[in-house]
Amino acid sequence: MKSGTPLAPRRKPRQSRAQATCDAILTATAQILVKDGYDAASTNNVARVAGVSVGSLYQYFSSKEALVMAVMERHRAEGLTDLEEGMARLSGTTLREALRLLIRQVLAKKAANPRLHQVLMEQLPRMRQLQQVDPYAVRMLRLVRTYLEPHAAEVRPRDLDMAAFIIFNTVESLTHAALTGRPEYLARESYVDELCALVLGYLQPEREAVRRGGRPPLRTPRTRTVAARKSRSTGKR
Amino acid sequence: MKSGTPLAPRRKPRQSRAQATCDAILTATAQILVKDGYDAASTNNVARVAGVSVGSLYQYFSSKEALVMAVMERHRAEGLTDLEEGMARLSGTTLREALRLLIRQVLAKKAANPRLHQVLMEQLPRMRQLQQVDPYAVRMLRLVRTYLEPHAAEVRPRDLDMAAFIIFNTVESLTHAALTGRPEYLARESYVDELCALVLGYLQPEREAVRRGGRPPLRTPRTRTVAARKSRSTGKR
Amino acid sequence: MKSGTPLAPRRKPRQSRAQATCDAILTATAQILVKDGYDAASTNNVARVAGVSVGSLYQYFSSKEALVMAVMERHRAEGLTDLEEGMARLSGTTLREALRLLIRQVLAKKAANPRLHQVLMEQLPRMRQLQQVDPYAVRMLRLVRTYLEPHAAEVRPRDLDMAAFIIFNTVESLTHAALTGRPEYLARESYVDELCALVLGYLQPEREAVRRGGRPPLRTPRTRTVAARKSRSTGKR
Amino acid sequence: MKSGTPLAPRRKPRQSRAQATCDAILTATAQILVKDGYDAASTNNVARVAGVSVGSLYQYFSSKEALVMAVMERHRAEGLTDLEEGMARLSGTTLREALRLLIRQVLAKKAANPRLHQVLMEQLPRMRQLQQVDPYAVRMLRLVRTYLEPHAAEVRPRDLDMAAFIIFNTVESLTHAALTGRPEYLARESYVDELCALVLGYLQPEREAVRRGGRPPLRTPRTRTVAARKSRSTGKR
């Protein structure tokens, strides 16, 4: 609506007092988001919880959206840093091992503060309308692509950008989906296994044998009721 | 916010005139959501566009949320029916062919009315807080699981519920991610190829050859700069 | 600031209850303007004094400005009607008599509710920024011009539009100036005399005699102190 | 609002650095008034543009109103000085010539910085509420009256105070009216002619001839349509 409003912080706090205020506001916002959700995070409420005046809030954040954005940035910056550090420690591991580490890390990160992650994720689309490109996503994609590049020859996908997009979004959304719809999965090692299988299977070169000779490809049974049971045992149509 | 409010339609319209009113309201809501987004869909505005009074709106929908929910139900019901019909026509096709058809269908469905899909998806989380179980998701998962069951033996995953969860969410989120972040992918055949490869690779049994003998597993190069180029050409660490 | 906001009433009141509300709001606004000035006329305050809710106010007036504008319109409409009626009763009077009547009317109108006139006049410039043409001024100018036209031959000014502009603004501003700076003038008959003389003198044809022969034109004395007294008696330089 | 606040400058700047600060503030204020109007001239904004802190602003100006007032004073002081100088150069000119010079000067002054003049004029009424007497107006009136006094005998008006009031306000408002409503008039020589005619006609002694014998006085036609044309040619009623 107010397209002209810049989302960047209005003023850089110069005195330490100002920095404290700024931090208090961000912390209060996160806390309210976690406890009562986005709608409860009105600017007046945030200011009250932070123990400052609304005016102070608006000296550092030009709008409510800028405020939530700042909380998001702060949070995602951690995630990004973690991941970058995680990737730095991968040298010498197999792809399978690397993936396992990273996926576990993503899951752990989200599970550590599930409510905040959820609330922020829900607000993401709104934010995107304001900020054309999402620098976090861009960096994430770059990270994945950078990891893939050295393996370009051994990996099935030709379009590495698309592959990065698919891998990143797969891991991200399945983590989020579990968080939201199957919280019990987050703790199960088998869920990590499955995510690894998903990504590895995606990267693996096409299997010639399977298609040419070997087993016949899976076929959908003719009907879903009676025939279903037969085909299950015989595997042919 | 008002948790006590029931979300079910207040009254079932019995007369055809009432049904027409009800439809007009739902249509107006969808139209506004598409054109101006969620925030523009105030009940007064909806009523005005639908050509009825606010009072009438509240006779059929107990709250704004119930209204948006109804729009969502209507929309998802179509998707579900489409998919069920699609699956009914699959008998005799290979898994690969079946997947391709279904993924294409999901993509096409979303691409047909991207704005509405997007807006509704953004509101989903809010709705979920009100409705503990999402019957649409339940039915979708059941559909996928039902398809997998006959193949349980030939497919790698053991936990078919988890597999259904993963497959459904993978396709759903990657479609949505493309819609939101890479609209150009929606029209590319290669994107469908990749989604198919992703799901197929996930379902395929582990490849013995790859692990035992054959090629050595991919390894992350020791460093990402110099060593990267070497390992790329030799493939060994 | 919000240029898109229309200033026309949002909704025409259809029920008599609505009309009453609408009137109450306008009356309350005028009352507050008179008693406490523009800044006190906050929408909440107006609503409170009118005995309605803010919401009702905004159902009939799209913004605070639209509200003040409506008060202004209502007020000016009276003035315009009065003047039109006054002019209808002028047939057969001399210009001098006509002018006297009209000027007295304008003065009386303003003196009847000086505070309201003053406050509204002060807000006029703000309003003008929103409404490019001021229909009241247009009609006023037309009225004056229409009166002048039949006399075009006997009157000195050639450009009747400019003449109308000058006459209208002269009477309007001198009335307002008196209201603001010399309220005692409003009741003095001599002030009316002077305004008449001003306008009549303006309309009269140039006086040949004075220029050709007769008295020499007034001259500014050489110095403002000593010489002043001499030139006053002799009139020559 | 806060009637207790004195409007006089808080402190007289004694050091030249302080004077510079003070000037910077006034200049910034004028600049903002011109560019973005009164509402944009918040004290914080002014301070920022002036390159000083709000605190400093409040050291020289006790309130926002005092600040705007100071800008106004500065501006009007120029106008007054100009006019005084202009009048000092009038000795020996005819009244007609003198008037012409002065009116042209007033017009030129306003046209030189129309926006600032306009904004300040709009704020004048607010200021007046704080300052009972407007010393600028007092001096202006005195100036006019002083000019008229030596001519008291040859001029029609008996009450020279009232005459000064009328002349000053006439010229001032017609200039302002043109600025606001007919900017094209500002450049037209004919507008100056008309203003001169207005004031001269006002000052001229009543014309005996016209009243006693000569032409009959102008009369308003009986009706404004048909009869109008006849009376126009015959001149009798």
Add this chain to the structure above:
DNA sequence: TATGAATGAGTTTTCATTCAT
């Protein structure tokens, strides 16, 4: 003197919802 962080009452405006007609 100068700074600029902090204040907080107060402003305009919206919108889900109710209820008399």
Add this chain to the structure above:
DNA sequence: TATGAATGAAAACTCATTCAT
């Protein structure tokens, strides 16, 4: 059943002013 006038809590945001440093 339908209408639409009325409600009013609450939201985002501003800005003149103060005061500790």
